[in-house]
Amino acid sequence: MFWTYVTDRWDQIWFASWQHLWLVVQCLVLALVITLVIAFAVYRVPWARALANGVSAIGLTIPSFALIGLLIAPFGFGVLPSVIVVTFFATLPVLRNAVVGLGQVDPQIVEAARGVGMSRTRVMLRIELPLAWPVILAGLRVSAQMVMGIAAVTAYALGPGLGGFIFSGLSRLGGANSLNSVVVGVVGVVLLAFVLDLLLVGLGRLTVSRGIRVRS
Numbered sequence: 001m002f003w004t005y006v007t008d009r010w011d012q013i014w015f016a017s018w019q020h021l022w023l024v025v026q027c028l029v030l031a032l033v034i035t036l037v038i039a040f041a042v043y044r045v046p047w048a049r050a051l052a053n054g055v056s057a058i059g060l061t062i063p064s065f066a067l068i069g070l071l072i073a074p075f076g077f078g079v080l081p082s083v084i085v086v087t088f089f090a091t092l093p094v095l096r097n098a099v100v101g102l103g104q105v106d107p108q109i110v111e112a113a114r115g116v117g118m119s120r121t122r123v124m125l126r127i128e129l130p131l132a133w134p135v136i137l138a139g140l141r142v143s144a145q146m147v148m149g150i151a152a153v154t155a156y157a158l159g160p161g162l163g164g165f166i167f168s169g170l171s172r173l174g175g176a177n178s179l180n181s182v183v184v185g186v187v188g189v190v191l192l193a194f195v196l197d198l199l200l201v202g203l204g205r206l207t208v209s210r211g212i213r214v215r216s
Helices: 002-008 010-042 046-059 064-076 079-103 108-115 122-158 163-171 178-207 210-215
Strands: none
Touching: 002 010, 002 178, 010 046, 010 122, 010 163, 010 178, 046 079, 064 079, 064 108, 064 122, 079 122, 108 122, 122 163, 122 178, 163 178
16 A cells, blocks of 8 residues: 555655755755856856857756766766756756846946945845846746756666655566555655745745835
């Protein structure tokens, strides 16, 4: 029975779920930092902006399973190749949205801020980033849903998370509890994606000012 399988392995399932969520959250934070650095560097330069958008579009066509397989040779099995793959794919939608969001900031607002003596760094952090943040956060939500599934694929390289249940069940499909193992992994990933999306919605409520929310 499925519920017997779950209750007998509840501690293992809970620990794998926590590992899976923590891997995704850490990679999203890392991807956000990388994205903001790149976006602020390129969004004012047309050819660099086009290059960043092109890279983000082409990068999404790379099969995650193939990429994790290629990274096993230089980095071995375990956490490192998993972090690289998840961070890479998490960066792509956020980068596109960050470039678009920063490009939509009214240049007159930026010039007014510079005119009252604000430094370039303060303008970026106090003016441009808050105005572009709703668009960036939308990209972050897309990334979160996408890489939640990709994180499961990293189990091929013995990465942490619920992917271990999926691969274990598929490797012995037809055997005892093989289907239960796959279902636990798949359902767990879906539930974690739902929980993380709710957390990001809450983050938006806390970090986007009411005036910007009303305007958007």
